[in-house]
Amino acid sequence: MNFREFITTLTIDLIKFALWIALYVAIAFALIEYTQPKPRPPILERFFVCTMQDGVPQRILFKQYHHQPLCPETKYYQQDEDSGGFSLIALPDNVWQLEAHTDGMGDPYVYQYRIENNGTITPLATWHNGNVARMMAYLMAIPLWLLAYLWVKFGFRLWKRAFRQPENLFLKENQMTISLPRGAVMADVAAYELTADEIVRLQDPAVGGVILFRRNFQNVAQLKKLCSDIKNLRTPELIIAVDHEGGRVQRFIDGFTRLPAMNVLGEMWDNQSPEAAQSAAEQIGWVLATELAACGVDLSFTPVLDLDWGQCAVIGNRSLHRQPEIVVALALALQRGLNRGGMKSCGKHFPGHGFVEGDSHHVLPEDTREFSELEQQDIAPFAALAKQGMAAVMPAHVVYPKVDAQPAGFSSYWLKTILREKLGFDGVIFSDDLTMEGASVAGGIRERAALSFEAGCDIVLVCNRPDLVDELRQDFRQPENDKLAERWQNMACTISRSQAAEMMRTAEFAAAQALTAQLATPKDLAGGVKVGEAF
Numbered sequence: 001m002n003f004r005e006f007i008t009t010l011t012i013d014l015i016k017f018a019l020w021i022a023l024y025v026a027i028a029f030a031l032i033e034y035t036q037p038k039p040r041p042p043i044l045e046r047f048f049v050c051t052m053q054d055g056v057p058q059r060i061l062f063k064q065y066h067h068q069p070l071c072p073e074t075k076y077y078q079q080d081e082d083s084g085g086f087s088l089i090a091l092p093d094n095v096w097q098l099e100a101h102t103d104g105m106g107d108p109y110v111y112q113y114r115i116e117n118n119g120t121i122t123p124l125a126t127w128h129n130g131n132v133a134r135m136m137a138y139l140m141a142i143p144l145w146l147l148a149y150l151w152v153k154f155g156f157r158l159w160k161r162a163f164r165q166p167e168n169l170f171l172k173e174n175q176m177t178i179s180l181p182r183g184a185v186m187a188d189v190a191a192y193e194l195t196a197d198e199i200v201r202l203q204d205p206a207v208g209g210v211i212l213f214r215r216n217f218q219n220v221a222q223l224k225k226l227c228s229d230i231k232n233l234r235t236p237e238l239i240i241a242v243d244h245e246g247g248r249v250q251r252f253i254d255g256f257t258r259l260p261a262m263n264v265l266g267e268m269w270d271n272q273s274p275e276a277a278q279s280a281a282e283q284i285g286w287v288l289a290t291e292l293a294a295c296g297v298d299l300s301f302t303p304v305l306d307l308d309w310g311q312c313a314v315i316g317n318r319s320l321h322r323q324p325e326i327v328v329a330l331a332l333a334l335q336r337g338l339n340r341g342g343m344k345s346c347g348k349h350f351p352g353h354g355f356v357e358g359d360s361h362h363v364l365p366e367d368t369r370e371f372s373e374l375e376q377q378d379i380a381p382f383a384a385l386a387k388q389g390m391a392a393v394m395p396a397h398v399v400y401p402k403v404d405a406q407p408a409g410f411s412s413y414w415l416k417t418i419l420r421e422k423l424g425f426d427g428v429i430f431s432d433d434l435t436m437e438g439a440s441v442a443g444g445i446r447e448r449a450a451l452s453f454e455a456g457c458d459i460v461l462v463c464n465r466p467d468l469v470d471e472l473r474q475d476f477r478q479p480e481n482d483k484l485a486e487r488w489q490n491m492a493c494t495i496s497r498s499q500a501a502e503m504m505r506t507a508e509f510a511a512a513q514a515l516t517a518q519l520a521t522p523k524d525l526a527g528g529v530k531v532g533e534a535f
Helices: 001-036 133-165 196-202 222-230 263-271 274-293 324-340 370-374 380-386 412-420 437-442 447-456 466-474 482-490 497-504 507-519
Strands: 047-053 055-062 066-068 077-078 083-090 096-099 109-115 121-128 186-190 207-212 239-242 245-247 346-352 392-395 406-407
Touching: 001 482, 083 437, 083 497, 096 245, 133 274, 207 222, 207 482, 222 239, 245 274, 263 324, 263 346, 274 324, 274 497, 274 507, 324 380, 370 392, 406 412, 412 447
Parallel strands: 186 207, 207 239, 346 392
Antiparallel strands: 047 055, 055 066, 077 083, 083 096, 096 109, 109 121
């Protein structure tokens, strides 16, 4: 249904609604008008004469009945057992009002007669006292007012929404769930709600997941609906991911616990104790994962395993520590917390981004060290976590010219020979964002994706450029990868939204949130560069 069809359908519905209102009004007013007391011509056909005593009728002779007495107490004449009766009410000037009662819910007929002392009956007026009918008419008006109320409450809102953002009015209809394997491309969306174009894009076989950014977050309720809309598009559901590390890289703020920069844990290790730092890391990971899981997010691209060499501004306090063994210990603790919240870990940026000065979002950095030095230092955390449950890796858009001429994300040597074979890693390999400047050396988006797949990436990220996603998915051919479906599924959150929400209501989780928030301070945001988007 397009917008024009919607307007047509809505107009027809409004006409039907108006006709129903008109029908109800006509019936109600007709009943009310019909049942209003109205004088009618006098009649005497049912009565002949009345026997009087002291000015009070005692017996009435009816045309169709015998001479019958009235009850002395109630002045009520009962015709028979089944039908109604007659009651008399004295009015001034010898006028008596006789009400002919009917059985059931009917209204009485009212007759007024002047009865002289000699028993002569003079008719004055008669009418039907339609109280019950009027009550029924009023009751019939109740559905009318109820329909009008519902239209004002809900229909008008629908109308306003149609003119605010027409395409979203058809979201539910267009969100027909289709059965489609997850593709090898992770795309993004522009704002708080899916547009018609984005629905088509996300239902393309090339796409398997969605990455969210700060521009996609308005509040928790909106984020939950957005995630639900995305997941309702396909089965199996699209995987939803986000960069939500802490410090300078936390995409969702209001309604979420503020996460500290990861180097806070390294400082705790140095200044307090390794036990305190690891305990805090696990608590932070648990809070991070559970709050995202409660909204429908499957994965956060964390932890950062880059070493803090003190010379890479884009990494900076995102790093856990300078020493690889401390990074390993803290990252494993963080991973335990993530797993407790239903989330897997994704180590980045393989084989290490912390030594170079340039920001690969804007330039293509080079790390001129030998492989042996890299292996002993920067690769060590990736090697350790590969053996202990790390589910995903994201390579760096960095060139290591003494190892391979290609950036790591485009290098089969780094991804297949070192990561897969030497380190034994069998999880997902995500490319870093292919729209970053560090990836531009490979050519256009098709060439970048092809080189990434050829090098060993399972999934490529294309962020902030829907036009490039559309270019890539035209005539897209899925790379040969018999483990893609299994690896994608391993990225799915392992607890439901309701389970995460229930977990968040516990006292233990509240204590973890309090600790996490206490560790987050303004210095986490000071210095360094903004990462990936406006902070």
